[in-house]
Amino acid sequence: DVKVTQSSRYLVKRTGEKVFLECVQDMDHENMFWYRQDPGLGLRLIYFSYDVKMKEKGDIPEGYSVSREKKERFSLILESASTNQTSMYLCASSLGLTSGEGRGETQYFGPGTRLLVL
């Protein structure tokens, strides 16, 4: 079974703090993703990475940055947390399109981190 873990289930931070959210997958997946989920807005893609040290902006990258130094680890960074970044943050990974065996787009999600910025 694919296992995606996130460093914290719940996090409370102050406005202006730098926040790190860590995600680790154990299935040697090429692709990793960060989403946020807000009521009525569904899953919105923040950033994704298809290789080590590679990153692509998603639909709402403003206020966020990412880091992928190792294949299994993908970090989301809030440089200066703001109250409008209070949300559920979800990390996911997928095999990738170069897998050569069937479709590699199926994403597997971690349990999520509920972040509250005060």
Added chain:
Amino acid sequence: DQQVKQNSPSLSVQEGRISILNCDYTNSMFDYFLWYKKYPAEGPTFLISISSIKDKNEDGRFTVFLNKSAKHLSLHIVPSQPGDSAVYFCAASAGRGSTLGRLYFGRGTQLTVWP
């Protein structure tokens, strides 16, 4: 601009009956479609998928139907059970196109199955 739309934010069904969740898409490059289920305070879990070369895929109580001409897919759950109560997300992929394997998600439909 939403490329994948779930126009019903909620659906309520009696236990034992059929649940039908609908999804529409606009991008004709999409060729692979997935459904995810999400309970509160948990990450989404993959449920079922379908490739555009098929019009139906079945897995136990779950069946996904794809109508490419209408750019529409639906998820049927038969029979519905209270444990199926969750938010269901529809997602689509354009494969080896410029999307690099990302999925495009709808906003979700909250399914409630009552006894």
